[in-house]
Every structure is written in structure tokens, then in C-alpha cells.
Amino acid sequence: xxxxxxVLLIITVCLFSLTGCYxxxxxxxxxxxxxxGIDEGETNMLKLTVQFVNPSSMGSNKGGSTSSxxxxxxxxxxxxxxxxxxxxxxxxxxxxINLSQCRIIVFSETIAEKGISEYLYTLTDNIEIRPxxxxxxxxxxxxxxxxxxxxxxxxxxxxxxxxxxxxxKYTGSTDDIELSDFFTAYKDTFREPxxxxxxxxxxxxxMEYQDAxxxxxxxxxxxxxSSVLNDTFMQSIGIAVxxxxxxxxxxxxxxxxxxxxxSNRLHQCHITVPSxxxxxxxxxxxxxxxMDSKKEVTLVNNTPYITCEVFxxxxxxSSTKGINFTENSNIDLVESYVDAYMExxISEYLYxxxxxxxxxxxxxxxxxxxNYLTTEDWVNSNWLDNYQNSFFDVTVVSDIxxxxxxxxxx
Amino acid sequence: xxNSKMGVIEAVFFVLAVITNKIILNFPKEIVLWSxxxxxxxxxxxxxxxxVLAIIVCNLxxxxxxxxxxxxxxYLGGNFLKIALGTILIVIPxxxxxxxxxxxxxxxKLIYFNTSPLIFISLFFVIxxxxxxxxxxxxxxxxxxxxxxIVMISIVVILFSHLKNFEIERLLPIFGNGVNETFISGLSNxxxxxxxxxxxxxxxxxxxTEKYKKIGIIAxxxxxxxxxxxxxxxxxxxxxxxxxxEPLSLYLIVRTIEYGTFFQRVDALFIxxxxxxxxxxxxxxxxxxxxxxxxxxxxxxxKVLASCFGxxxxxxSLIPENTVILTTIQETFFKYYFLITIFILxxxxxxxxxxxxxxxxxxxxxxxxxxPII
Numbered sequence: 180x181x182x183x184x185x186v187l188l189i190i191t192v193c194l195f196s197l198t199g200c201y202x203x204x205x206x207x208x209x210x211x212x213x214x215x216g217i218d219e220g221e222t223n224m225l226k227l228t229v230q231f232v233n234p235s236s237m238g239s240n241k242g243g244s245t246s247s248x249x250x251x252x253x254x255x256x257x258x259x260x261x262x263x264x265x266x267x268x269x270x271x272x273x274x275x276i277n278l279s280q281c282r283i284i285v286f287s288e289t290i291a292e293k294g295i296s297e298y299l300y301t302l303t304d305n306i307e308i309r310p311x312x313x314x315x316x317x318x319x320x321x322x323x324x325x326x327x328x329x330x331x332x333x334x335x336x337x338x339x340x341x342x343x344x345x346x347x348k349y350t351g352s353t354d355d356i357e358l359s360d361f362f363t364a365y366k367d368t369f370r371e372p373x374x375x376x377x378x379x380x381x382x383x384x385x386m387e388y389q390d391a392x393x394x395x396x397x398x399x400x401x402x403x404x405s406s407v408l409n410d411t412f413m414q415s416i417g418i419a420v421x422x423x424x425x426x427x428x429x430x431x432x433x434x435x436x437x438x439x440x441x442s443n444r445l446h447q448c449h450i451t452v453p454s455x456x457x458x459x460x461x462x463x464x465x466x467x468x469x470m471d472s473k474k475e476v477t478l479v480n481n482t483p484y485i486t487c488e489v490f491x492x493x494x495x496x497s498s499t500k501g502i503n504f505t506e507n508s509n510i511d512l513v514e515s516y517v518d519a520y521m522e523x524x525i526s527e528y529l530y531x532x533x534x535x536x537x538x539x540x541x542x543x544x545x546x547x548x549x550n551y552l553t554t555e556d557w558v559n560s561n562w563l564d565n566y567q568n569s570f571f572d573v574t575v576v577s578d579i580x581x582x583x584x585x586x587x588x589x
Numbered sequence: 590x591x592n593s594k595m596g597v598i599e600a601v602f603f604v605l606a607v608i609t610n611k612i613i614l615n616f617p618k619e620i621v622l623w624s625x626x627x628x629x630x631x632x633x634x635x636x637x638x639x640x641v642l643a644i645i646v647c648n649l650x651x652x653x654x655x656x657x658x659x660x661x662x663x664y665l666g667g668n669f670l671k672i673a674l675g676t677i678l679i680v681i682p683x684x685x686x687x688x689x690x691x692x693x694x695x696x697x698k699l700i701y702f703n704t705s706p707l708i709f710i711s712l713f714f715v716i717x718x719x720x721x722x723x724x725x726x727x728x729x730x731x732x733x734x735x736x737x738x739i740v741m742i743s744i745v746v747i748l749f750s751h752l753k754n755f756e757i758e759r760l761l762p763i764f765g766n767g768v769n770e771t772f773i774s775g776l777s778n779x780x781x782x783x784x785x786x787x788x789x790x791x792x793x794x795x796x797x798t799e800k801y802k803k804i805g806i807i808a809x810x811x812x813x814x815x816x817x818x819x820x821x822x823x824x825x826x827x828x829x830x831x832x833x834x835e836p837l838s839l840y841l842i843v844r845t846i847e848y849g850t851f852f853q854r855v856d857a858l859f860i861x862x863x864x865x866x867x868x869x870x871x872x873x874x875x876x877x878x879x880x881x882x883x884x885x886x887x888x889x890x891x892k893v894l895a896s897c898f899g900x901x902x903x904x905x906s907l908i909p910e911n912t913v914i915l916t917t918i919q920e921t922f923f924k925y926y927f928l929i930t931i932f933i934l935x936x937x938x939x940x941x942x943x944x945x946x947x948x949x950x951x952x953x954x955x956x957x958x959x960x961p962i963i
Contacts, residue, residue, distance in 0.1 A: 182723065186720060186723075189716055189719075189720075190716075193712070193713065193716060306699060306700055309844065309854075310841075310844050310845045311844075311845055311847065357845075359827075359845050362831060363826075363827050363828050363831050364828075366828040366831045367828045368828070369758070545756065545758035545759075546758070548758055548761045548762060549758065549761045549762070549763075551761075551762045552762055552763060552764050553762050553764045553765065553766065553767050553768075554625050554626060554762055554765055554766055554767075555766075555767065556762065557762050
């Protein structure tokens, strides 16, 4: 009996000590950040911008109409580090900032070019920040980027940020890069990191592509230079390529599709190729990879010779008058055009990453690492530097199908 | 000793409580830190050595049915050897308990209870272990039989949730940080199999002592398999340099798990399971410490000492300024201490005792009291 009383006493004491009343953190005392923006500071090391959800605006109906309060609040501070910035913000907003709902971390191009390793370590060390929040490089300032991130077709900001990256599943215009992917690639010895490229579009940007040929226009767009003619809005198109922790270049839509094909991350996308049947004609296709791409790396006198084989199926979506796809010879002709077009696109992409950016974002190094016995030997081989000497041989094998509806247009 | 004894399944899960908690408590990370990309090779290597030792120990123990290593040391060297060996061995569950309480409490504090005093979190585990030990051995091993399978399934779920992210090239270069770090100095990683200690004390708690060998081999196979799976999953998903900076490497994997858009942030569920697992493991360790203490000092009832040991573990766990000190002690001293005592000293004593017994049988001498002829 005495033992039972003692046990009950201990449990009672525990109950009081573990309920956490004195240090409880509830939704009323926290302010949930949805996005973090990091810019170069003017008066201090950096400018930290945090976008919060305004809890009072979410689903509050007053007499049948939705509350008109702003859905988000954006606050910026100049600070020496991320943590000190959040601390400063904590001191002037009435709630404690919580980063557990943060969906994207935006770095401005300017700060990314100077190196972001310091922030990466801070972000990955922060237990509140989820490893699956997206890493975005903004062509404009991160503050401007967040201020223009107005959800048009989504009511929830968090879902909006999810959807802009998830769109790559059917557009292939960018990749879903999470903090853990980025950090792992940064720490890897056979791969370089890359991030989502995003920017703010304005109606006057399409003019930059007026001299390009029709078929290359659509694949040449990057984040802040697409042809959407709406008001100013945020857009994520392309990939920001890093070498170690520094931004070294950007990939447009076509190059991003090539990257996704080679890294086996493409779900499906649309491409436009020159028509073999008329000089100025084009053919639209939906392409889907049929199997994983094959990549082989051979070191010839320590120079990497890289062969890639890509397998895809294509469906012709649009055509022009006078083309008869009921004849196999015409389909074969389109197939050979698609193969040649994609081989050229992928080769250009590969040489761009190798010669211009000197950054192995595909991770071809993983095909060579097995040639070395120890990590020391591998690191001494300096693959990431040697990648710039690479030569590529790309083969594309496509299987083109045509929709029954428009197989023959007289 | 309680009337209730363990069957094969209970005994296997009792031994597996060690490896399961070592996996949760970041031992895979320690192995990856030491051997780099060849950590998987190191695990296979140490597991083979442990397997050979397990078979030898099981064969030697079969000659001493129903007796533990302290009884056997008493047979070999009298009270002196028994007390000396007991004193050496009691350090192992005690240090492991201290390390467990401090380490896991710190991890919980970091993840969920940032502002709570550490002592409250630690107390939570210590009180659970005290209550379990007061309830008796039956309660402990039956709890192991319930909790451990769930925790082990959860580990498999974690590993297979990342199947699509596996990159086989991350296991290369094959010798990682070097041949020495994989096979020679890497041998010190054998301490991860410190559950082997339990095999030396298991015999008196078995319903059927003839199943001892079977228990030893099943426990070894499952321990090795789990350790290999956990190391492989870390290496296949993350760069080895990424793994080494995390306080709980398994938590690193769990945080990135998402099952579609409906089941996100499942880490809370896994943490709950790990809390239960840690409580069970602490109860097992405290039981082992109390059992050895009782054997050394011939105390009548070890249950009354449970609170004292609990408070001792709590107090000692709070002494180090931070977990880095505990990790340093573990890496520089206890790793080798475990290696020498569990894998060298105990098998030698067992071997010498079996030789002594064989000689006595050959010379037709009366067998020393308490050791039956089998």
C-alpha cells in the first residue's frame, strides 16, 4: 500500500512538472512564417524578410462576406545573421516567430552569387525549418519577390507556394528542390547544388525574344522573362545553378527539361520542335520519359568522356494543314527530327553546365567514384574541377505517337 | 529471481532492445563518422566477428546450463573473480543508462521542449524505469516483447519510405575513409553490439536453457541486419558529411518522410515510439545493473535498490556540461572498455571455466559445487 502511494505521488508530481503550463507555446502566442527572404543588406550584413500568415484573415466570415484584412504580413529587417534578424522581429511583433510552417526560402541573385553556405548551415541546423521547404533563387530582391507573391488561384499562401513548384510535374519548367536536397548536393563530392529559379514578371519582358526563331522562343524563357502578359506577378521558371555555395548561372525552360530528362526527374512536358514538313512550321509534342536515362563516364587521359542515352515517348498535340500522319514515313521523319532536336538541346545544356558554369549538377561524378578505393583518393581526383574538361555524346531514342483526331489534315 | 522466465521470443526481444536503441541513439552516425562511405562494409565485418563470437559463447555456455557469467567466474576464480568481474561489468549498464538518459533527453529538449529544464525530461524516463524495476523482471521483458517489435517495424518503415531516394553510388569509394578505418581501427565499432553482454546473463532467465544457442543466433542475425539497414539507409540517402552533423541521424531521415499530401510531419509519431523504446531500454539497463549489484553484494531484494539506482543515474547524467563530453568519454574510453570486457574478457573467462570443467571431468574429480555436468 505504501509503495502504491509512493508511486502515485511520483506520478502526480510528474504530471505537474510535465504539463508545461509555464512554458506552453500555443497558436495564440506564435506567428507562423510561410516564407523567408534573404537579401544583401544596405546598412548591415543582410536584409531578412519574413512573410507571415495573418491568422485573422483565414476563413473569417463577417455577415456572409470574407474579412477584408490582408492575408499576409511582410516584415523586413537589416541584421547581421538570420537568428539575430528573427530575434529583432520577435521584439517588435507581438508574437514569437515560428518557422515550422515555412514553405520556401528565397535568396536574391546578388547574395547567392556571393555564397550562401553560412545561411545553409544556419537553416539546416534550425530544428523548426522543415528539410522539405523549397530553395528559391530570385532574379529580383527577395523582399520584392515576396511582396509580389499574391496567390491568384489559391486561397492559402502555403498551398500556393507548394503549387508553383509542383507545377513542374506537368510543365517541366523547373525542379522541386528542397532544403535537404540542396544541402546534400552542396556537401556531396560528386555533385553540385541547384535551386528553383523564380522572378517577377512584368508585361514588357517578352520583347527580349522577338528575334528568336518560333520553335526556340518557348524553351528560351527564364523566370523574369516569360511572355505572360498579365500584371506584375511571381513566376518560377528555370534552374539556378550553383558551384559549391555560389550561384554561377541560370538555365532556361529548354535546358531545365534537358536537365530533368538526364536526372530522371521529368514527369511530362510540352515541347515545340521545327516541322520537317514546312519551313516555318512547328509541331507541339507532349513528351514522357519511357525509362531512366543511361549515363556512362569514361576517363580518357583523365578527361571525362560522357555518353548519355535518353528514352522518351512523344505524342503529337498539334499539327498544320496538309500533313498526313497515317503514313509511317511521316511519323518516322518527325521521330528523327525530335531525336536530333533533343540531342542538340541536351548537348547544349551539358556543354553549358560544363564549360560555362563548371558545375556538375547532374552528378556524373557518381559514375566515376567507383574507380577509386578511398574517399581521399576520390577527393584528390578533384572531379568537380575536372568536370569542365568533359566531352559529351548524347543519343535520344524517341517513340512518337499521333492522336487519332488529327492524324490527317487536308 | 521471479518465478516467470523468458521464452525464445521474449529473450530475443530483450537482447534486441539494445541494438534498436543504439540505432535510435545515433550509433549508425558514429559508424559513418568513423568509416565514411565504407560504414556498411564495416558493419558487415564487425557483425561477422560478433557472429563467430556468439556461436563460440553459445557453445561454451551450453556446458553451464542455468548459470550466468558471474556464477561461472565464481566457479573459476572464487569470490574474488566474481566480485572483480561484476564490478567491471556493472559499469557497462550504468554508463549506458547515463548516456541514454542524458542523450535522449537533450534530443527531446532540442526537438520539442526547448524551454523545459533538462531534469524534468530526464526524470520522466528515470521514474518510468524505477517503476518498471519495482514491478519486476516479468513486467520488463513483457514490455520489451510488446514495444520492441513495434519499434523495429517502425525502423523498417522509415528505411523503406526513402527507397526512391536511394543512390547506390553513395556506398563508394568502397573503403571510405581508408582500409584502416574500415577493418582495423574500425573494429572498435563492435561496441555497438554491446547487447552481447546480455547473452552472458541470459541463461538463468530462460524457460528452456537448451534454446540458448538459438536465441543467441537469432538475436545476432536481427541485430546485424538492423544495424546494416540503418547504416545503409543513411549512406544511400545523404552525403556522409551531412549525416555526421545531426544529433539524431534517424530523425534526419524521419523529418523528410511524407506519405502523399495527407500524411506529412510523421516525425511526431516516431518520436513517441522512440520515447517508449527508450523507457523500455532504460528499464532493461537498470535491471541489469541491479542484477549484477545483487550478485556482487549478495543483497536479498534488488527491487528496494531501484529508486537509489534511478536517482544515481539521474544525478550522474546531469553532471556533464554537455553531451559532447559524454560522446568524447564514449569514443575515447568506453568504446574500448566495452570491446575488451564484453568481447575479450568474458569469453576468456568462459573458455577457462569450460577447460577447468573438462579437466575435472577427465581427472574424475568432483565437480565444483553449483556447476552441473551436462
